[in-house]
Amino acid sequence: MENRGFIADSMLGRLAKWLRALGYDTHYQPRYTPEDMNALLREGRLLLTRHRKRAERSDRRALLIHGNHVSEQLTGLARELDLEPPPSAWFSRCLLCNTLLREARKNAASEKVPEYVFHQNVNNIRVCPSCGRHFWPGSHRSRMEDQLRKWGLPFIHETPSEGTEGTARSVTLEEHSTRPVP
Numbered sequence: 663m664e665n666r667g668f669i670a671d672s673m674l675g676r677l678a679k680w681l682r683a684l685g686y687d688t689h690y691q692p693r694y695t696p697e698d699m700n701a702l703l704r705e706g707r708l709l710l711t712r713h714r715k716r717a718e719r720s721d722r723r724a725l726l727i728h729g730n731h732v733s734e735q736l737t738g739l740a741r742e743l744d745l746e747p748p749p750s751a752w753f754s755r756c757l758l759c760n761t762l763l764r765e766a767r768k769n770a771a772s773e774k775v776p777e778y779v780f781h782q783n784v785n786n787i788r789v790c791p792s793c794g795r796h797f798w799p800g801s802h803r804s805r806m807e808d809q810l811r812k813w814g815l816p817f818i819h820e821t822p823s824e825g826t827e828g829t830a831r832s833v834t835l836e837e838h839s840t841r842p843v844p
């Protein structure tokens with residue numbers, strides 16, 4: 663499926679974080695002006711919204727999201743769009759600002775992350791070029807898979823294939839940053 667990214671409406675902040683964790687380009691802001699929204703829609707993004715009226719406006723590519731809990735929202739969306747997020751794309755984006763992560767420079771990373779983390783993950787530390795947060799491999803990936811399995815996500819139907827754990831592409835939500843979380 664071609665995916666040019668999502669716009670998560672103002673009530674869907676948690677869903678936006680999960681979609682980013684799964685590798686989807688997901689724009690989110692707590693409030694949108696009509697100009698913001700039109701600019702984002704012109705990028706070809708699909709609007710995800712809890713508001714029936716916004717979803718039904720005929721000039722928009724939009725999808726009505728059901729359920730108040732993120733588990734219902736994500737499960738419904740995955741079924742509706744047949745989402746199959748490739749595990750290689752998981753954790754490729756900053757959860758807070760949606761930017762694609764880059765490999766961190768070792769010098770910078772050694773100052774920003776705890777010493778034991780640096781030594782255990784020396785070649786797998788990634789950084790968000792926008793907000794400066796560092797991410798590294800850890801136990802979060804399997805915890806996330808467990809959670810998705812518990813929620814019954816349709817694309818989690820088997821145990822993870824061998825060799826995906828701990829590869830250079832898997833990074834974690836166990837982040838460290840000198841900046842406060844907003």
Ligand SMILES: [Zn+2]
Nearest residue numbers: 756759790793
């Ligand atoms: Zn960031």
